[in-house]
Amino acid sequence: MKVKEMMKFAWDNYKQYALGKNELRPLTKNGHIGNMFGGLRGATVVDALDTLYIMELEEEFQEAKKWVERSFDLNVNGEASLFEVNIRYIGGLLAAYYLTGEEVFKSKALELGEKLLPAFNTPTGIPRGVINLGSGMSWSWGWASAGSSILAEFGTLHLEFLHLSELSGNPVFAEKVTNIRKVLNRVEKPQGLYPNFLSPVTGNWVQHHVSIGGLGDSFYEYLIKSWLMSDKKDSEAKKMYDDALEAIEKHLVKKSAGGLTYIAEWRGGVLDHKMGHLACFSGGMIALGAEHAGEGRKQHYMDLAAEITNTCHESYARSDTKLGPEAFRFDTGTEAMATRLSERYYILRPEVVESYMYMWRLTHDPKYRQWGWEAVKALEKHCRVEAGFSGIRDVYTTTPTHDNMQQSFFLAETLKYLYLLFCEDDVLSLDDWVFNTEAHPLPVNHTNFKAKANVQ
Numbered sequence: 001m002k003v004k005e006m007m008k009f010a011w012d013n014y015k016q017y018a019l020g021k022n023e024l025r026p027l028t029k030n031g032h033i034g035n036m037f038g039g040l041r042g043a044t045v046v047d048a049l050d051t052l053y054i055m056e057l058e059e060e061f062q063e064a065k066k067w068v069e070r071s072f073d074l075n076v077n078g079e080a081s082l083f084e085v086n087i088r089y090i091g092g093l094l095a096a097y098y099l100t101g102e103e104v105f106k107s108k109a110l111e112l113g114e115k116l117l118p119a120f121n122t123p124t125g126i127p128r129g130v131i132n133l134g135s136g137m138s139w140s141w142g143w144a145s146a147g148s149s150i151l152a153e154f155g156t157l158h159l160e161f162l163h164l165s166e167l168s169g170n171p172v173f174a175e176k177v178t179n180i181r182k183v184l185n186r187v188e189k190p191q192g193l194y195p196n197f198l199s200p201v202t203g204n205w206v207q208h209h210v211s212i213g214g215l216g217d218s219f220y221e222y223l224i225k226s227w228l229m230s231d232k233k234d235s236e237a238k239k240m241y242d243d244a245l246e247a248i249e250k251h252l253v254k255k256s257a258g259g260l261t262y263i264a265e266w267r268g269g270v271l272d273h274k275m276g277h278l279a280c281f282s283g284g285m286i287a288l289g290a291e292h293a294g295e296g297r298k299q300h301y302m303d304l305a306a307e308i309t310n311t312c313h314e315s316y317a318r319s320d321t322k323l324g325p326e327a328f329r330f331d332t333g334t335e336a337m338a339t340r341l342s343e344r345y346y347i348l349r350p351e352v353v354e355s356y357m358y359m360w361r362l363t364h365d366p367k368y369r370q371w372g373w374e375a376v377k378a379l380e381k382h383c384r385v386e387a388g389f390s391g392i393r394d395v396y397t398t399t400p401t402h403d404n405m406q407q408s409f410f411l412a413e414t415l416k417y418l419y420l421l422f423c424e425d426d427v428l429s430l431d432d433w434v435f436n437t438e439a440h441p442l443p444v445n446h447t448n449f450k451a452k453a454n455v456q
Contacts, residue, residue: 002376003419004055006389010411011052011060013388014044020071026388027404037089038080038133042072046092047412050440053099054428055419065096069104074111077134082119082127083153085112087218088408090160091440097167098443106167113164113173122200125179129153140200148197148206154180155219158226158237159436181236192247193266194219210266212248213276213327218437220244221281224289229434231445232292241289245301253304256330260314261307264330273331275311277324280351281437283309284358288430291362302363309355311336313371316352319395322378324352338396347391347403348383350413350439357417361425372421379414413439 010024018024021031022043037043045064052061090109097105118136119127126149128138140147158177165174183203184194190208196215197206210216223241227234252263254273263279265272283305290301314336315324323346325338338344353375360368382400383389389410392400416439420428433441 001419001422002380003415003422004057006376006379006384007048007051007055007411007415007419008057008060009384010389010406010415011048011057011064014048014406014411015060015063017387018044019067020045023408024388024406025404026385026390026406027402029387032405035079036081036084037078038085038131039076039078040074040080040085040089040133042067043088044406044408044411046072046089046096047408047438049092049096049105050099051411051416051419053096054416065102065104068093068108072108074108074115075134077132079130080133081153082116082129082131082138083150083156085116085133086157086160087436087438087440088412090116090164091436091438091442092412094160094163094167094442095436095440098441110164110168113161113168117172117176120176124183124200124203125176126183126198126200126203127154127157127176127180128200145197146199146206147201149200151194151196151198151216151219152214154198155184156222156437158222159229159434159442162226162229163442181240185236185240189247191251192243193251194244208266208268210252211276211279212252212263212282213265213279217278217281220248221285221437224285225434225436227292228288229442229444233445238292242293245286245289249304254330256335258335260311260330260335261304262311262330262336263308274327274329275315276327277312277315277346277349277351280308280312280315280324281354283312283355287355287358287362305355306359306363309352309359309368312352312355316371316375316378320398321346321382321392321395321400322374323382323392323395325395341394344394344396345391345403346383346395347405348379348389348407348410348414350409350417353414353421354417354439357421358430360421361430369421372418376418409438 014024017029018031020041023032025032045067049064093105093109115133119131119138129141131138161173161177193210195205195208199206223237226237254264255261262275286301287305290298293301315328318337325344327343328336329339356368356372388406390402428441
């Protein structure tokens with residue numbers, strides 16, 4: 001299968017030129033460390049573990065596991081993003097453990113989880129965004145307004161932290177994320193919407209910017225997924241999701257002159273008619289939640305999910321490379337296209353194919369596989385280079401410049417979602433698994449994991 005071959009190519013080149021670094025730079029054939037993970041290494045290894053496993057790339061999986069056993073060092077100093085370490089490293093290790101039962105993944109996940117706890121030492125218990133994994137010092141991102149914490153970051157810990165408590169028997173992880181919910185339920189929501197910046201000191205919103213794209217996105221995803229992962233027992237999460245989605249639909253969902261449904265951003269009551277690539281996960285999320293919407297609402301939400309997914313497909317179809325830009329707009333004559341040079345890039349992001357995968361599994365409309373195949377061909381044509389895959393700087397030119405970066409999420413998410421789009425539905429069945437925001441599968445309600453993995 002083509003997607004499996006792409007994964008092997010991406011992994012083999014990472015292994016050859018960058019093993020132990022965080023990402024491969026495929027043009028210069030070397031590794032990149034970056035400063036997002038606070039001195040942790042091997043982001044691509046940990047992110048790729050479960051994808052290698054489900055694609056039955058057994059030899060490659062063993063190489064990755066061996067690296068984790070022998071070389072993955074958690075005693076590091078540096079500025080780590082709490083959010084990125086949680087979704088990529090902890091999510092990746094948990095998924096690898098649940099798929100294989102190998103203890104090494106569990107013990108590393110728990111050890112790393114412990115190192116994140118000091119970030120929650122704030123007056124409200126809302127964690128700060130950056131933590132030094134060695135000293136436990138934490139602080140807020142310099143660019144976040146007035147020392148605030150970011151909705152998508154502190155709202156995207158719930159799934160993993162519940163599993164950390166489950167596996168360790170230590171309730172502290174679950175308590176941390178339950179407290180975040182309490183703070184969010186207490187604070188007043190403008191128009192029922194959740195702004196992106198909250199003060200970890202006062203527990204109040206810092207500015208009224210609302211987005212379903214970056215800064216907000218995965219908070220909403222984790223509400224519906226928390227409910228599904230709890231085997232539909234976490235009714236608080238379901239209610240928060242339903243209420244938030246209702247407010248989003250009322251205030252942010254718009255239809256363009258050309259008939260495309262999109263989700264605008266909201267700045268203190270003023271709409272910004274743009275949608276980020278990151279917001280394109282929402283088609284899949286709304287479809288996933290539609291199944292369980294109230295009386296007569298299921299079809300309404302399936303239609304909305306299909307319309308949003310179609311809009312995101314248009315952002316791909318309207319570019320010269322057939323890959324979508326980082327953000328696209330609806331405020332001028334052109335629709336679903338980037339109007340600014342700074343928004344024309346594509347960094348191997350998964351959100352659009354993620355929605356294709358959910359829409360396929362929930363409707364079996366063949367167009368979603370067709371659209372996925374278009375993306376596969378475009379990735380092969382424009383992003384595959386001699387030694388891996390690279391993002392491109394401008395999707396509107398057929399001779400794009402490469403950015404020389406094979407993102408770890410390309411192996412964790414983009415290729416996994418494409419693979420699952422073309423698999424049978426019982427490979428990582430949506431009844432048994434919930435994907436974290438980095439596409440790492442976590443089991444629903446701790447069913448018998450090995451039996452349910454169903455990976456032949």
